[in-house]
Amino acid sequence: MSAASEGQAAGQPTWRWTRSTLTFVILVALLLVSLAVSVCVGRYAVPVDRAIAIIWQSLHDPTAMPEAIDERIVWLVRVPRVILAVVCGAGLAISGAALQGVFRNPLVSPQVLGISQGAAFGGALAISAGIWGFPLLALVFVFGLSALALVGAIARIDGRTQIVTVILSGMVVGALFSAFVSLLQYFADPNSSLPAIVYWLLGSFATATWERVLIATPGIVVGLIVLWSLRFRLNVLSLDEAEAKSLGARPDLERWLIFAMVALVVGAQVAVSGIVGWIGLVIPHACRLIVGHDHRKLLPASALLGAAYLVTIDTLARTLTAAEIPLGVLTAIVGAPVFALLIRQHYREKGAG
Amino acid sequence: MIGLNQARVRFGTRTIFENLSFSVPRGECMAILGPNGRGKTTALRSMLGFQRLDGGERQAPAIVGYVPQTASSQASYTVIDVVVMGRAASLGLFGQPGPEDFGDARAALERVGASRFAAERFDHLSGGERQLVLLARALATGSDVLVLDEPGAALDLANQQRLLGLLDGLRQARDKAIVFTTHDPNHALAIADTALLMLPDAHALKGPVHEVVTPEHLERLYGVPMRFVALSGSDGVAQRAVLPAFAGARAA
Amino acid sequence: MNRAHVRRIAGAASILLALMPIGAHAQSISLTDQEGREIALEKPAERIVTIPMPMASGVIAIDGSADKLVGMNPLSLTALEEGILGRIFPNALSITDAVTGTDFVPNVEALAAADPDLVIQWGGRGPEIVDPILNAGLNAMLIVYGNEDNARTYMRNVATAIGKPERYEAHEAWREEVRQEIAEVTESLGEEERPNVLYMGRSLSDITANGAANSYQNWSIALAGGRNAAAELEGNQSINREQIAQWNPDVILLNSFEPELDVSWVYDDPILSLTKAAQDKRVYKMPLGGYRWDPPSQESPLTWMWLAELLHPDLFDFDLRAEMRDAYRTLYNYELTDADIDGIIWTSFQGDGFGYDQFAAK
Numbered sequence: 001m002s003a004a005s006e007g008q009a010a011g012q013p014t015w016r017w018t019r020s021t022l023t024f025v026i027l028v029a030l031l032l033v034s035l036a037v038s039v040c041v042g043r044y045a046v047p048v049d050r051a052i053a054i055i056w057q058s059l060h061d062p063t064a065m066p067e068a069i070d071e072r073i074v075w076l077v078r079v080p081r082v083i084l085a086v087v088c089g090a091g092l093a094i095s096g097a098a099l100q101g102v103f104r105n106p107l108v109s110p111q112v113l114g115i116s117q118g119a120a121f122g123g124a125l126a127i128s129a130g131i132w133g134f135p136l137l138a139l140v141f142v143f144g145l146s147a148l149a150l151v152g153a154i155a156r157i158d159g160r161t162q163i164v165t166v167i168l169s170g171m172v173v174g175a176l177f178s179a180f181v182s183l184l185q186y187f188a189d190p191n192s193s194l195p196a197i198v199y200w201l202l203g204s205f206a207t208a209t210w211e212r213v214l215i216a217t218p219g220i221v222v223g224l225i226v227l228w229s230l231r232f233r234l235n236v237l238s239l240d241e242a243e244a245k246s247l248g249a250r251p252d253l254e255r256w257l258i259f260a261m262v263a264l265v266v267g268a269q270v271a272v273s274g275i276v277g278w279i280g281l282v283i284p285h286a287c288r289l290i291v292g293h294d295h296r297k298l299l300p301a302s303a304l305l306g307a308a309y310l311v312t313i314d315t316l317a318r319t320l321t322a323a324e325i326p327l328g329v330l331t332a333i334v335g336a337p338v339f340a341l342l343i344r345q346h347y348r349e350k351g352a353g
Numbered sequence: 354m355i356g357l358n359q360a361r362v363r364f365g366t367r368t369i370f371e372n373l374s375f376s377v378p379r380g381e382c383m384a385i386l387g388p389n390g391r392g393k394t395t396a397l398r399s400m401l402g403f404q405r406l407d408g409g410e411r412q413a414p415a416i417v418g419y420v421p422q423t424a425s426s427q428a429s430y431t432v433i434d435v436v437v438m439g440r441a442a443s444l445g446l447f448g449q450p451g452p453e454d455f456g457d458a459r460a461a462l463e464r465v466g467a468s469r470f471a472a473e474r475f476d477h478l479s480g481g482e483r484q485l486v487l488l489a490r491a492l493a494t495g496s497d498v499l500v501l502d503e504p505g506a507a508l509d510l511a512n513q514q515r516l517l518g519l520l521d522g523l524r525q526a527r528d529k530a531i532v533f534t535t536h537d538p539n540h541a542l543a544i545a546d547t548a549l550l551m552l553p554d555a556h557a558l559k560g561p562v563h564e565v566v567t568p569e570h571l572e573r574l575y576g577v578p579m580r581f582v583a584l585s586g587s588d589g590v591a592q593r594a595v596l597p598a599f600a601g602a603r604a605a
Numbered sequence: 606m607n608r609a610h611v612r613r614i615a616g617a618a619s620i621l622l623a624l625m626p627i628g629a630h631a632q633s634i635s636l637t638d639q640e641g642r643e644i645a646l647e648k649p650a651e652r653i654v655t656i657p658m659p660m661a662s663g664v665i666a667i668d669g670s671a672d673k674l675v676g677m678n679p680l681s682l683t684a685l686e687e688g689i690l691g692r693i694f695p696n697a698l699s700i701t702d703a704v705t706g707t708d709f710v711p712n713v714e715a716l717a718a719a720d721p722d723l724v725i726q727w728g729g730r731g732p733e734i735v736d737p738i739l740n741a742g743l744n745a746m747l748i749v750y751g752n753e754d755n756a757r758t759y760m761r762n763v764a765t766a767i768g769k770p771e772r773y774e775a776h777e778a779w780r781e782e783v784r785q786e787i788a789e790v791t792e793s794l795g796e797e798e799r800p801n802v803l804y805m806g807r808s809l810s811d812i813t814a815n816g817a818a819n820s821y822q823n824w825s826i827a828l829a830g831g832r833n834a835a836a837e838l839e840g841n842q843s844i845n846r847e848q849i850a851q852w853n854p855d856v857i858l859l860n861s862f863e864p865e866l867d868v869s870w871v872y873d874d875p876i877l878s879l880t881k882a883a884q885d886k887r888v889y890k891m892p893l894g895g896y897r898w899d900p901p902s903q904e905s906p907l908t909w910m911w912l913a914e915l916l917h918p919d920l921f922d923f924d925l926r927a928e929m930r931d932a933y934r935t936l937y938n939y940e941l942t943d944a945d946i947d948g949i950i951w952t953s954f955q956g957d958g959f960g961y962d963q964f965a966a967k
Contacts, residue, residue, distance in 0.1 A: 042847045043850075043851045044848070044851040045851070073846075077846055187707075188707075189683075190708075191680065191862035191863060192808060195806075196808045196811065206811055206812075230447065232441070232444065232448065235434065240421065240424075242398070242403045243424070246401060246416075246418075246419035246500075247490075248416055248442025248443075248494075249441060254446065257446075292429065292431070294430055294431070322835070322848055323844055324845055326843075
């Protein structure tokens with residue numbers, strides 16, 4: 001701190017810039033390493049140099065259908081899977097960070113607000129009705145957004161939305177949609193749609209294909225870009241409503257823009273990989289410890305770390321055993337203890353401050 | 354610049370005020386005086402558009418430099434990040450602050466004498482320091498109107514003195530309309546040009562400070578006998594102060 | 606005289622036994638089910654509700670008619686509708702399926718309305734699905750599933766309960782004979798002579814396979830002279846295409862539970878189509894006859910013969926069509942046509958698979 005206090009009136013002394021630059025360099029490197037490892041390992045043994053050669057060759061001529069089995073494994077199975085993990089991880093983490101900012105509550109995540117459950121219901125409904133592809137995505141998205149709208153409607157009392165009522169409404173709506181999902185499971189055909197629903201609720205990228213990349217990526221990327229563009233506005237929106245208004249924001253309207261983007265991201269993610277919990281909760285917390293609370297740094301850091309984290313988790317899910325380990329299980333097993341540590345760290349620091 | 358016209362606010366069946374009209378032009382500093390629960394803050398919120406009016410209208414520029422009594426946010430932004438938020442209105446929804454905005458923010462911090470906190474975390478500052486930072490943020494908006502909610506209410510005497518001195522400096526520049534609420538008439542006597550007294554029965558009285566901040570009015574306002582005393586300030590200039598008689602009567 | 610001949614005679618004998626009038630009509634029956642519970646019936650059961658999926662067709666086969674079935678699992682009804690049994694016993698399609706949800710929790714009101722004198726329910730899955738039956742004052746027979754021994758025991762129990770134990774004895778003789786005949790050939794096979802067989806489920810989108818533990822498919826594959834490619838899995842688990850490529854199975858078996866699943870799914874998949882199984886055209890969907898051929902049922906010996914012929918066409922010489930006709934005559938008193946058989950073994954989409962020519966109609 002001494003350097004900061006000695007620095008002239010400048011609010012951003014140079015050492016802070018270099019430190020923050022270094023942090024982002026490390027985060028990008030982390031993501032690149034996780035990507036490289038992920039495309040090179042798997043249950044089917046492909047030597048690293050061969051894997052790289054295959055990707056190089058496919059990048060040169062993406063339209064050519066690879067013929068050899070190792071080419072297909074790398075280009076048709078691993079690469080789309082890794083891409084989905086990257087965009088979903090980035091999307092979930094940035095959504096969590098944005099929601100936590102808007103609600104001024106570090107415990108908020110797409111799941112706490114019922115978005116995931118709503119999206120899950122949309123998906124389960126689609127599977128039960130035998131709907132796949134874009135219509136499934138649409139149902140997932142519509143129900144994710146309706147869950148959020150419902151939360152907003154319940155929580156808005158006398159034109160004001162309080163954090164506590166939002167969280168409570170989120171729990172109520174989430175429970176409601178969970179019950180609907182259970183109902184669908186109850187009536188689902190145990191030979192076909194039931195295992196599909198169950199498996200899908202646990203989350204997995206096992207069914208990743210280039211087609212699914214095309215389904216999910218546009219929505220998530222739009223969400224990512226819009227949320228990232230709102231990074232400074234999120235600082236303002238994280239203030240008390242009156243303060244935010246006095247600074248020229250229209251909190252109600254702008255919150256809904258953010259909610260819609262979160263629903264878009266989560267809907268697209270849930271549609272292709274089922275429910276993946278914890279990312280939106282753990283990653284923003286970890287990033288706050290690394291880069292601070294300023295959303296201008298928090299959002300990009302969360303996106304990078306979220307992507308690296310989900311790629312790593314997914315790599316473990318598909319390589320640890322012959323069977324696919326559901327993602328939801330791994331993210332919870334890793335996420336819960338990490339989150340506990342982060343909470344302790346956070347409040348110890350707060351107590352000291 | 355800023356004010357209310359025939360404004361009426363009701364909470365349920367209770368009328369907080371009605372037919373409340375006032376206007377504060379550029380270069381004037383107005384204090385809104387009244388005991389707790391008399392609608393000072395409601396009047397201020399109405400003026401800023403945070404409170405829906407049941408009648409009448411408000412008059413205010415699009416952006417008002419607003420200094421809340423306490424900062425609501427628990428988020429641990431650095432001071433410079435808090436101040437630069439004052440630029441948000443001119444940056445729009447997707448805008449990002451650039452070097453110029455940070456320059457404005459630093460200038461505002463300089464103006465309130467808080468430059469040395471720039472890189473510190475806002476939530477690590479003391480209450481007095483936080484108010485200075487919030488004042489800097491209000492200045493950074495570039496608005497010609499400054500609205501403060503109970504400035505100094507939660508501060509010790511030294512910090513009150515410092516904040517009032519700062520506000521007086523801003524008043525002397527005569528380039529802004531300044532409105533603040535307070536329950537301490539001495540704050541009004543110290544830095545206000547005019548005062549708005551939120552009297553009982555939803556009536557209000559506005560006028561120059563020396564005309565309206567009188568013992569009779571204050572007795573009506575607070576329901577406590579008031580006495581004026583003359584003091585000499587640190588610079589030796591004679592000042593007036595007002596004391597409630599529950600302590601002052603015997604001491605005098 | 607070859608073995609097939611012997612079996613056919615045995616089959617004919619069992620029909621004769623089945624047709625013989627049963628002497629003491631009012632005789633009481635007592636038996637012990639697979640949970641060790643004593644069951645006492647005043648007379649042979651005449652109104653039976655089956656809650657486990659495979660038991661509806663099991664009761665039909667053991668009785669030789671659908672007359673004793675008065676309620677079943679919705680999924681048993683689905684299997685009847687999809688398979689041939691619904692055509693053989695059209696009256697079975699109107700039997701109620703309201704007696705249970707697909708989660709095996711009995712609907713007591715519907716159960717009482719069906720007025721059964723015996724309710725067959727899963728054992729080993731806790732009292733929650735059994736107590737409602739007992740509380741309604743009904744007789745419950747619990748069955749345990751999963752391997753050949755269990756299958757034989759519950760079929761014998763059902764036969765005893767309906768007063769036709771001799772019909773089951775003939776069935777078991779056939780089962781055992783076919784099993785022995787195949788085992789004699791395959792037991793001596795070395796590991797390298799056994800093709801790698803992957804039994805796969807798709808569940809609409811994700812892929813599942815069965816490990817070695819507690820899997821009837823694992824047992825059937827081993828009996829027919831194959832090796833379970835997914836033996837390292839614990840039970841039925843999700844797997845990915847990359848793992849399948851790594852196993853590179855010689856033969857892929859698709860489960861018969863999913864109506865929309867056929868072998869083209871494998872041949873059209875960019876990864877699965879490169880496995881040895883797909884390259885050699887050795888991808889087969891499990892047949893759906895009186896019941897699905899994957900789990901243990903009255904038609905299991907047919908499954909073993911079908912699979913043995915596909916895995917080792919040079920070592921076996923079963924006449925599957927003749928065997929199926931005999932079995933259906935015995936089990937259901939039904940004369941299979943060539944078209945029926947083609948429908949059961951999915952000749953339409955896997956008739957050009959490796960080794961399927963031996964099943965072609967003459």
